[in-house]
Amino acid sequence: MSVSKKKHTEPLLRVVKYEGMSRSRRWLVRLIAVLASLIVSGILIVLLAGINPIKVYGTMIRASFGSSRLVWNLLRDTSTLLLLGVGLAPAFAMRFWNIGAEGQMLVGGIATAFCMKYFTGMPTFLLIIVMVLASLIAGALWGLLPGIFKAFWNTNETLFTLMMNYIAIQFTAFMVAQWEVGVGNNTVGVINPDGHEGWLPGLFTSAFNKDYGINVLLVLAVTVAMFIYLRYSKHGYEISVIGDSVNTARYAGINVKKVYIRTMVLSGAVCGLAGFLAVSGVSHSISTSTAGGRGFTAIIVAWLAKFNTFSMIAIAALLCFLDQGALEIASSCNVNTYVSKIITGVILFFLLAGEFFTMYRIKVRGKH
Amino acid sequence: MSMEAAVEMRGITKSFGTVMANDHIDITLRKGEILALLGENGSGKTTLVNILSGIYYPDEGRVFIDGRETVISSPTDAYAAGIGMIHQHFKLVDVFTAAENIVLGYNEAGRKFNLKETSERIRSIAARYGFEIDPDKKIYDMSVSEKQTVEIIKALYRGARILILDEPTAVLTPQETDKLFDIMRNMKNDGRSIIIITHKLAEVMEISDRVALLRGGKCVDVLETSMTDSVQLASLMVGRSVSLEINRPAVVGPQDRLVLSGLTYIDRDGVKRLDDVSFTARSGEILGIAGVAGSGQKELLDAVAGLIPLDSGSVTYLPHSGGTIKLNGLDPRQIRKLGISISFVPEDRLGMGLVGDMGMTDNMMLRTFDEGKGFFVRRNEPRKLADKIKDELDVATPGINFPVRRLSGGNVQKVLVGREIAASPAVLMLAYAVRGLDINTSHVIYDLLTQQKMKGTAVIYVGEDLDVLMSLCDRIVVLVGGQVSGVVDARTTSKEEIGLLMTSYEKRGDLGSERQ
Known part of the structure; x- marks a missing residue:
């Protein structure tokens, strides 16, 4: 048509929104992202550490699947992280950015440790139920406060929940100092090392820390329940409406304040339960690093899964797999831990980029 | 009015995904004329003027200003070519005065920033075309019509010879509209060329010299306004003959x-x-x-x-x-x-009346979901209602669970009105x-x-x-x-x-x- 196309000032690359990509294509994009991440981090491994990337990947896989103990470790960490992600789901679905899972988990852990220390006279079964309830209530209270402030004074929940984390961490430090074993040690040590009161047993053996079947089952049950709650209950419906638009919720006659508070209580309670798992089911101790940043990692889990509790299973497992792999690379390939962290970083980066490409396309100048 | 072209757009094509917003449109704006761009929502009017004002870049096609081919790839390019656009939603800084807004971001070579001089120039522009404006008034003290005046003067101040007004009368009273039209006629007599986007037929008839009709991204006709009437314009706009009459039966037994x-x-x-x-x-x-x-x-x-x-x-x-x-x-x-x-169809359909991310079914129960006992929502009745409304009101949707946010404006409104009427x-x-x-x-x-x-x-x-x-x-x-x-x-x-x-x-x- 046009004979001369002299000047071209159209940008070379443009980002174009692309809706309605088919499900299979979306998974293809993700697969490509994983492959690309392996290639790029492989190059980095060679450049930075000078070792064979295939060997590194092999080590990573062995770190999680090398023995049944390692598989249980993976399941244990995955279930705790998943539980936190599931705890964030209702708040996030409401567009309430609860980034206080770390603190909610810690106070749940403190409540659990308190029961373990002081209610040793109870029968094990009853004690565990009391501990579960205590962790739920502690977490719920930690969620209640920012919920109330948001509902009545519209305070920024992100800052509020974040600050609550630091309070929880300092509170834990205080409790650790109260409970420390050996003066000046500043650690609580293993609680009830002899009687094992309040220790969550294995599912297949009565021994402790052999398998984590109960942890896994408990978390799966909460995951399914949360899915049903969000999708089929009236509460879940209210949460979705508020998440879309507070104005619409008010138009529909939904009591927005009530839902904010109720949902934050629920969110905090589930995160508090993760504290129970960590203390009663895994470490039998409490310290400021009991949550260990997992409350923040859970935000990534919830976002990547787009708040779908079932997708969270895969994401949580992947993150724990990478984490366990990174530790193993550092020790057995004899590289410093930063290299292994770079590798997991690269893999995550590509996965996030892959999500971008399921929604947008890059358009090159002149091509239509 | 001369027959000389101020703007000539040839073969303009622009697509968004699979939608052809502009499909090989040829349009000429003559010097000193008011051209009305008429078309229904989604017919491509706004896309076309956005291309002219540098907001979009066309996939295909060429633009000639005063007979010279011109590449407009940014709003700055558009200003340089003498094109000024007055958007439907004003882009003004509330806490600044009119004069401050008018010079904001305008870097004139060889001139120092001098608000006093600016105010003088604004007054002389206003006097020339019959605007009423106080250059030192803050935007937040202004009525909508005054804000619009500021936008228009902003374009003129920067030397725009071609003005584009996107639905300028939507926010005005009939009297303010008359005043605006007088100003538009003055600008036209001064040799400036104007494109006005509107869907009000009466206004097209009143103000324009020619009217270009867009439908489905194509330019279907360009007519001399004096040679046509509203009925013909309406049928060209819709693509078949339409009746503009609204049936109004008498009120029976009001209480x-x-x-x-x-x-x-x-x-x-x-x-x-x-x-x-x-x-x-x-x-x-x-x-x-x-x-x-x-x-x-x-x-x-x-x-x-x-x-x-x-x-x-x-x-x-x-x-x-x-x-x-x-x-x-x-x-x-x-x-x-x-x-x-009490049924209520609010102004903000997707932000208040409906939940955009939900399908028709879930939207049907927005006002009734808490009825009945039990912890879980019941979706049977809403599903039936969604099917009924889809059939009766002819809602174009891939399915009743397709997010309503992605439906066209008309279909969104059918869903909303349908639900509210269904509540008897x-x-x-x-x-x-x-x-x-x-x-x-x-x-x-x-x-x-x-x-x-x-x-x-x-x-x-x-x-x-x-x-x-x-x-x-x-x-x-x-x-x-x-x-x-x-x-x-x-x-x-x-x-x-x-x-x-x-x-x-x-x-x-x-x-x-x-x-x-």
Whole structure:
């Protein structure tokens, strides 16, 4: 048509929104992202550490699947992280950015440790139920406060929940100092090392820390329940409406304040339960690093899964797999831990980029 | 007017994904003419002028300004080529004065920043074309029409010879519209060329020299305005012959249904949004609410629906069976629990009336999901209702669970109106129910409202198009600055009468400030 196309000032690359990509294509994009991440981090491994990337990947896989103990470790960490992600789901679905899972988990852990220390006279079964309830209530209270402030004074929940984390961490430090074993040690040590009161047993053996079947089952049950709650209950419906638009919720006659508070209580309670798992089911101790940043990692889990509790299973497992792999690379390939962290970083980066490409396309100048 | 072209667009094509917004459009704007760009929503008008003003870059096609091929790849390029666009939504800084806004971001070579001189130049531009403007007035003190003036002068100040106005009259009273049209004629006589986007046929006939009709991204015809009429334009716009008549049956046995008395509402910023509003809505009639945008229409409907707390006044519902029920102080759920069905189609369809990410089914139960016992929602009835509305109102959607956010504006409104009517309301309130809808869908909505009226519903219709209000409604309440300035019989009133009522507040407002 046009004979001369002299000047071209159209940008070379443009980002174009692309809706309605088919499900299979979306998974293809993700697969490509994983492959690309392996290639790029492989190059980095060679450049930075000078070792064979295939060997590194092999080590990573062995770190999680090398023995049944390692598989249980993976399941244990995955279930705790998943539980936190599931705890964030209702708040996030409401567009309430609860980034206080770390603190909610810690106070749940403190409540659990308190029961373990002081209610040793109870029968094990009853004690565990009391501990579960205590962790739920502690977490719920930690969620209640920012919920109330948001509902009545519209305070920024992100800052509020974040600050609550630091309070929880300092509170834990205080409790650790109260409970420390050996003066000046500043650690609580293993609680009830002899009687094992309040220790969550294995599912297949009565021994402790052999398998984590109960942890896994408990978390799966909460995951399914949360899915049903969000999708089929009236509460879940209210949460979705508020998440879309507070104005619409008010138009529909939904009591927005009530839902904010109720949902934050629920969110905090589930995160508090993760504290129970960590203390009663895994470490039998409490310290400021009991949550260990997992409350923040859970935000990534919830976002990547787009708040779908079932997708969270895969994401949580992947993150724990990478984490366990990174530790193993550092020790057995004899590289410093930063290299292994770079590798997991690269893999995550590509996965996030892959999500971008399921929604947008890059358009090159002149091509239509 | 000369036959020489100020702008020539040839073969302009632009697609968004699979949608061809502009499909090989050829359009010429002559020097010193007013060209109306007419078309329904989604016909490609805005895309076309956005290409001309540098916001989009066309996939194909060429633009010639004054006969020279010109590449416009940014709004700066557009200004350099003498093109000024006045957007529907003003882009002004509220806390700056008119003069500050006009020079903002304009870096004139060889000139120092001098607000005094700027104000002088603004005054001389204003005098030349008949604008009324105070260069030192802050934007937040200005009425919508004044803000629009600032936008237009901004374009002229930067030397725009080609002006594009995107639906400039939507926010104006009839009197302000007349003033704007006078200014447009002055600019035209001064040799400037103007493109005006509108979908009001009467305005096209009044102001334009020629009219270009867009439909489905194509330019279907360009006509001399003097050689055509509204009926022909409407059928060209829609693609087949349409009737512009609205059927208005007589009111049968009206009963007082909703009595508003002395409604006063002061918002969080201390502004009196409703000021002693009283009127009665009757069953079996359509009561229109007219007024310039922001005169209290939104607050009025919100107050009746129980969404905002009143500072004083009362809303009384008179059931068919007799008796009276006070509604003020109740929230929407409490009103519903009393068995009173007040349906409400709010202005913000996706931000208030519907949940955009949900499908039709889940949207059907928005106002009823908490009915019935049990912890879980029941989706059977909503699903049936969604199917029914989809069939009866011909909603174009891939499925009843497809997110309504991704439906076209007309279909979104059908879903919303369909749901609200399905509740068999005693009172049906609608705010700007046909905004952004094409002629056909608008008439579907008008027919639905008239059906409701005949069923004995009290319909309250907030509208912006006076022609429609006057041919659809039975009575019209005119709001000004939160006050009722008059209630007129829609069958006997005139546009002038309503227009005068729409502006009578300014006097009252002055009185108010004097008293202080």
